[in-house]
Structures are given as C-alpha cells and as structure tokens.
Amino acid sequence: MLDQSFNREIPGESLTAEMGSRPWQQPPELTTVDEAAEYYISRIASDDFAKNLIHTMKTGVPLTVIANSVQLAGVMEGKHSADVGILMLPVIMETMMLIGDSANVDYDTGMKPDAALSQDNIAADTISRMADNVSDEEVIPEVPVESMEPVQEEPPVGLMARRS
Amino acid sequence: MITNPTKQVVAAFDALPEIKERKKKSTGSGMMAPLLKKSMPSNNKMEKEPAFIVAKMYQRIKRDRMQIKEARNNA
Numbered sequence: 001m002l003d004q005s006f007n008r009e010i011p012g013e014s015l016t017a018e019m020g021s022r023p024w025q026q027p028p029e030l031t032t033v034d035e036a037a038e039y040y041i042s043r044i045a046s047d048d049f050a051k052n053l054i055h056t057m058k059t060g061v062p063l064t065v066i067a068n069s070v071q072l073a074g075v076m077e078g079k080h081s082a083d084v085g086i087l088m089l090p091v092i093m094e095t096m097m098l099i100g101d102s103a104n105v106d107y108d109t110g111m112k113p114d115a116a117l118s119q120d121n122i123a124a125d126t127i128s129r130m131a132d133n134v135s136d137e138e139v140i141p142e143v144p145v146e147s148m149e150p151v152q153e154e155p156p157v158g159l160m161a162r163r164s
Numbered sequence: 165m166i167t168n169p170t171k172q173v174v175a176a177f178d179a180l181p182e183i184k185e186r187k188k189k190s191t192g193s194g195m196m197a198p199l200l201k202k203s204m205p206s207n208n209k210m211e212k213e214p215a216f217i218v219a220k221m222y223q224r225i226k227r228d229r230m231q232i233k234e235a236r237n238n239a
Contacts, residue, residue, distance in 0.1 A: 086173060089174060091225065094222055094229065098228060101232050111175065
C-alpha cells in the first residue's frame with residue numbers, strides 16, 4: 001500500500017508555474033469590501049448555493065469551515081485579495097447563519113470553545129503529565145565515590161628534560 | 165498547513181460595540197449654519213475604513229437574523 005504521507009506536493013511546486021499565470025497572482029477583480037460583500041451575499045443567497053448549504057449544515061459541518069473554504073476559493077479564483085477575504089469572514093458566516101435560521105435548520109457554528117483544546121485544559125493536562133513523570137522517574141542509586149589517590153609523576157628523562 | 169482564522173475573526177467582530185447610525189448634522193438653516201458648514205466637517209474618515217464597513221454590515225445582518233429568530237420563536 002502506498003504511504004499517503006508521500007502523496008503530497010513537492011516543496012516549491014507552487015513556484016514552478018510562470019509568475020502571473022495563476023489567478024491569485026493577477027490583480028483582484030473585487031478591490032473593496034463593499035464589492036466583495038455584494039458578491040458573496042448574492043452568491044450565498046442564490047437558490048442553488050442555499051440548497052447545498054442547508055444540506056451541508058444538516059450533516060454537521062461547522063460553518064467556520066465552510067466560510068473559510070468559501071473565502072479561500074475566492075482568493076484562489078482571483079476574485080479578491082487575501083486580506084479582503086479575511087474581512088469577509090464575519091459577513092459570510094452571518095449570511096449563512098441567516099439562511100440556516102430562515103430554513104429552521106440546526107447548525108454547528110464552530111464558534112464554541114473546543115473542550116479538548118481549551119487553554120486551561122492544555123495547562124492542566126501538561127501539569128498532570130509532568131506530575132506523573134516525576135513520580136514514575138526511576139530512582140538512581142547513589143554510586144559511592146572512590147577515594148582518589150594522588151598519582152606520582154615520573155621524573156622527566158631525556159636530553160631536553162629540565163634538571164631539578 | 166491551512167489554518168482557519170474564522171473563529172478568531174468572527175469573535176473579534178462579535179465583541180465590538182454596536183455601531184449606531186449617525187444622525188446627519190443639520191447645517192442647512194439657523195444662525196450657526198455658515199459656521200457649521202465650514203468648521204465642522206463630519207468626521208467620517210474612520211467610517212471609510214474597510215473593517216468599519218464590514219463591522220457595520222455584520223451587525224446589520226445579525227440584527228436581521230435575530231429578528232427572524234425572534235419572530236419564529238413568537239409564532
């Protein structure tokens with residue numbers, strides 16, 4: 001079986017295409033947040049998108065993940081720059097929530113703090129692990145230090161030896 | 165690795181205080197009209213910032229959503 005960890009992009013592969021040949025390397029189509037918001041709101045409110053969105057919401061995919069994917073796709077298609085994409089996130093999220101509430105669908109916003117990853121839990125987990133390590137540490141038996149006897153140096157011999 | 169900053173960005177915008185609609189200054193009439201027109205230009209530099217525009221837009225959509233939710237709960 002092929003190891004999936006090797007089935008990835010080669011480092012620097014993104015730099016092999018000619019500069020300017022990718023859509024995101026071109027000047028963006030929508031330069032202001034107003035234009036970008038209009039584009040996204042009209043797109044999300046379209047029947048096809050809303051239908052698919054409601055279906056995805058029902059499967060339990062967090063809205064934060066969908067919103068990020070939507071704005072990243074916009075950057076990739078050269079619709080807007082990355083910073084406009086980041087600023088669009090709250091608008092995309094809220095529009096999607098508006099559609100979800102209008103359709104009376106239960107959805108996961110993805111905004112709730114992750115219990116497994118909250119800072120307090122990480123700290124508590126680390127402390128307990130450290131405490132376990134301390135108690136589990138092997139007690140190293142003390143090695144008796146042998147008394148060192150002074151080594152007597154032999155008197156130098158030879159032509160260049162200093163005479164005492 | 166692709167990171168998802170959505171949670172942080174939305175939480176930051178959520179924490180902002182509500183931006184109220186400004187009343188336009190009435191500078192058309194009255195004794196102070198000439199002075200107000202000249203020396204009191206509306207401070208709308210901040211209002212043209214992209215983040216400010218997005219915050220206003222976000223709060224407007226949220227308000228609409230809350231109204232829909234409330235209407236649904238009352239029905």
